[in-house]
Amino acid sequence: MAIFLGYAAATMVAVFCITHFFHRRLCCRHPLFTDYPILGMLPHLLRNMWRFQDFVTEVLKQHGGTGEFTGPWFTSMNYLVTIDPLNVHHVMSKSFHNYVKGPVFRDIFQAFGDGIFTADSETWKFNRDLFHSLFKQKSFEVFLEKTIHNKVQNSLLPVLDHVYQQGSVVDLQDVFNRFTFDNICSIVLGNDPNCLSVDFPEVEIEKAFNEAEETIFHRHVVPRCVWKLQKWLKIGQEKKMAEACIVLDEFIYSCIASKREDLSRYEENETGETFHVDLLTNLMREGKGKGEGEAHEDIFLRDAVFNLFVAGRDTLTSALTWFFWLVATNPLVEAKILEEMNEKFGSNEKTVLSAEEVKKLVYLHGAMCESLRLFPPIPFERKQALKADVLPSGHEVNPSTVILFCLYSMGRYEEIWGKDSMEFKPERWISEKRGNVYVPSYKFIAFNAGPRTCLGKDSSFVQMKMVATAILHKYHVEVVEGCIAKPNLSIVLLMKDGLKVKLTKRET
Ligand code: HEM
Structure with a gap:
């Protein structure tokens, strides 16, 4: 029997x-x-x-x-993977209201809370309007430019000078990481931790952000039940995530508490001048998220700060690192960038150009777009349909289908960029009239497309150009032998082993 x-x-x-x-x-x-x-x-x-x-x-x-x-x-690992620009246009713009990040996305990106990156519908709209209004204030633009200018002048160039004088090899990605971390702390919290200094101090929060981002990538390639079990057992990558979240939460909540104290002191004696333009102060002043008490407001502020950190830190580090690698390995492009700088500003002794000045550099802009095309800092995007639909490519999707857009692959797709899609050619961005060629965002998708287009796009170009011109004006960057530029496995496209370089001073 x-x-x-x-x-x-x-x-x-x-x-x-x-x-x-x-x-x-x-x-x-x-x-x-x-x-x-x-x-x-x-x-x-x-x-x-x-x-x-x-x-x-x-x-x-x-x-x-x-x-x-x-x-x-x-398992629920069913993805429709696409690099078809018509599909991108359909999902990101034309049928925007039918496509959301969705609850599974929020579960995977749990560390982001209810911030702008993970939110949908009303919560997203609320966050978007809020950040949009903060970013477009003239006083914020001025504050941003001043912050970047000072950081390049007082930290970035002195650190590179020190490296040059020592004749040592430096990891440029690490330098940019520290640079963007100090900047984002100044811009969001109004407080510069000075991680970019000649002694290269260990930064726990930095590491915690990286762990969190790598775990999120990991959650895309292992079945949900596996990472959920790992999370419950507190093992493997999920253990690192739990530890990282504790470090990050402690850091952000302590910043909120001390900012609140600063503000109440400021309101009492109405003195201070400069510290109240940072984004956290602005968010507190606006009183958003306050309605349901201090704890609720703290969660709202925590999520806002976390999302701004991810938005403005790694993306810029990634963009600058790949840009410098491409320029260092393409001497002709480097020569053309220098020629343009020389043409526009002569052998200007000024070490850091202003936002207005860098906007005049058409070839540099082309080189940066080209670098972002080949190495988009956010290499993939994810969406889910609310109602069943058919994409322009003819593929059917339903609410259980996860649509993945591979930004990295899109940048190398011949159908969009032609036969030379794998080549680094800033010239493709320069028009006959010596202006920049416009490419619609559903083809050049590094900053996303449609109503969820990156809010930091313009300021990112300005920051990157200020950094690039300041460094290239003074130094020739040489990648050391044996340093292989390999992408990491994370939600932000960094170099796995960093970018090891040596610097040589330019003849002036
Ligand atoms: C080279 C630098 C940058 C790149 C390539 C970039 C790229 C992107 C991409 C691809 C998205 C869409 C993400 C998604 O929906 O999953 C995005 C969204 C966003 N970015 Fe950026 N970003 C950069 C820098 C910045 C900076 C410096 C800020 C400001 C601090 C910023 C603020 C935002 C915000 C607030 C969103 C959310 C928009 C929304 O969902 O409505 N970004 N960015």
Whole structure:
């Protein structure tokens, strides 16, 4: 009897598995790779994890720009992966209201709370309007420019001078990380921690942000049940995430508390002048999130600060690092950037150019767009449909489909950029009239497209150009032998092993 029951159970399992296997085959009509029984397409992906971005790019090109990825059986790892600009335009702009980040996104990006990056509908609109109104204030623009200017003049250049005098090798990515971290602290909190200094102090919060971002990437490539279990057991990458969140929360909440104290002191004696333009002060002044008491307001402020840190820190570090790597490995481009600087400003002794001045540099702008095309700091985006829909590429989506846009692969897609899509060619951004060529955001998607376009786009270009001109004016940057520029596995595209360089002073 027991043997018979055993056979019956085994037969039922076998029939169930075979049915499920064929059901998957029918449902997944545009597979990106081989769909193995039980493990789905995961083995193929994991085998190529070491070259994740390039592998995804190759596969998508072979499949006409769009295809499906299905993970292990009975997991929710079902992605429609696309680099088709018409799909981007449809989801990000034309049918914007039908596509959301969704609850699963918020679960994966839990550390972001209810901030602007994870929010949908009314919460997103509220955050968007709030940040938009803060960013567009003239006083904020002036404060931002002054902050960047001072940081370049008083920290970045002195640190690089020191490195040059010592004749040592420096990790430029680490330098930019510290630079952007100090800046974002000044801009958001009104307080510069001075991480960018010649002794390169260890920065715990910095590491915590990186851990959190790597964990979020990890949550995209392992089944939900696996990372949930890891989280519950507090092991592996999830253990690091839990520890990182404690560090980050302690840091942000203590900043909120001390800012509140500063403000009450300021209101008492009405003196101070400069510290009240930072974003946290502005958010507190606006009293947003206050309605339901101090604890509620603190959560709102914590989420706002966390989201601004991620928005304005790593993205700029990534953009600057890849830009300098491309310029250092393309001497002709470097020469043209210098020629333009010389043409516009002569051998100006001024070390840091102003926001207005850097806007005149057309070729530099082209070189930066080109770098962002090839190495978009946020390499992928994710959306889910509220109602079933058909994308312009003909692929059907329903509310359970996760749509992944691969920004890195889009930047290398011949259909958009032509046969030379893999080449670093700033000239493609320069028009015959020596202006910059406009490319719609659904093709050049580094800053996202549609109503959720990056709010820091213009200020990012200004900051990057101020940094780039200040460094290139003084130094020739040489990548040291053996330093391989390899993307990391995270939600922000940094260099896995940093960018190790040596500096040589330019003849003036
Ligand atoms: C090179 C630098 C930057 C790049 C490439 C970049 C790129 C992006 C991208 C791709 C998004 C969409 C993210 C998503 O929806 O998942 C985004 C959103 C956003 N960015 Fe940036 N960003 C940069 C710098 C900045 C800076 C410096 C700030 C300001 C501090 C900023 C503020 C924002 C905000 C507030 C959003 C949310 C917009 C929304 O959802 O409505 N970004 N950015």
